[in-house]
Amino acid sequence: MADRSASYADAVAAVARAEGNLDLVADELFRVARALEGSDELRMTLSDRQIPAARRQQIVEDLLGGHASDTTTAMVSMIVAAGRSSDLAGIAQEAVEINARDRGRSVAEVRSAVALTDDQAERLAAALSAATGHQVDVKVVVDPSIMGGVVATIGDEVIDGSVRHRLSQLRDTF
Template sequence: MAENVTIARPYADAAFELARGAGALEAWSEALDRLATVAANPDMQACFTDPKFSEDDVVKLVLDVANGKLDGEQQNFVRILADSERLQVLPEIRDLFVQLKNEHEGVKEVAIESAFPLDDATLKTLTADLEARFQAKLNVSVSVDPELIGGVRITVGDEVIDASVRGKLANMASALKN
């Protein structure tokens, strides 16, 4: 997996620079999402390595499955990936592109784990508080983890805010051991 990220990085960088230069970050993000979904399909991955398919066949197949919603530069990007036998790393290219786009736009990814489902009002208030604390726009994903017992655990980059009952119990146990 780390090897795929290493392989994908220069392609993601090139796509980002091309998209930024054209003022089309969102369009490229959507295109890479679509292409990553296509490339992640096991049947499509088999086609990438099948010697029965020529490079042109694979490019045509990918472009057809992507519903023809790619502009000329994006289609050329697919051709370059096919020529370099790198279509299989499209999911990693997409992930790296999104990271670059978020950094450029000042957006941070936030994972909120909650012991119970959060209602919309609570999530909205929590998101506003976190945006104020981190002084950035946040892209929030929420998951439910009953093992937290109560409260939430928030991860922003490499920073973790553990306001869960389980986390507090673990801190108390650690303090008692010392």
């Protein structure tokens, strides 16, 4: 599964490099994956093989048309037509990391209960870069389930400062 996602990510990255917009495509692909993660109905619709591939591609184009680059729309459409919409999150993650590696940076998936301001995102990227010792790109995911605070995942390392985590620790102490 991971190898297949990596292969698709390599393909997406290759196309994006060719188009000269890997950074944009990776970011848009990451956002699309997060949007798909937050909508069960959309995820089930795009994964339903009973629906013709052309119809599913049409849905993708309708949703992304005008909101994402043509390359991103084409890549998502291709992945959905191939029946790999369930791997879209992994492919996007791989694409983001490929993009970061190309620029000598790491990717931190940051989950927050509320959207971060640009200032907060910049300060957080700086703090994570200082903590890990190399440059970090921050990809923010709004996740109300963590209640408050931030959870940052860089590779295998997780820095959990969420209210949910604090409550869990409090529950464990009882």
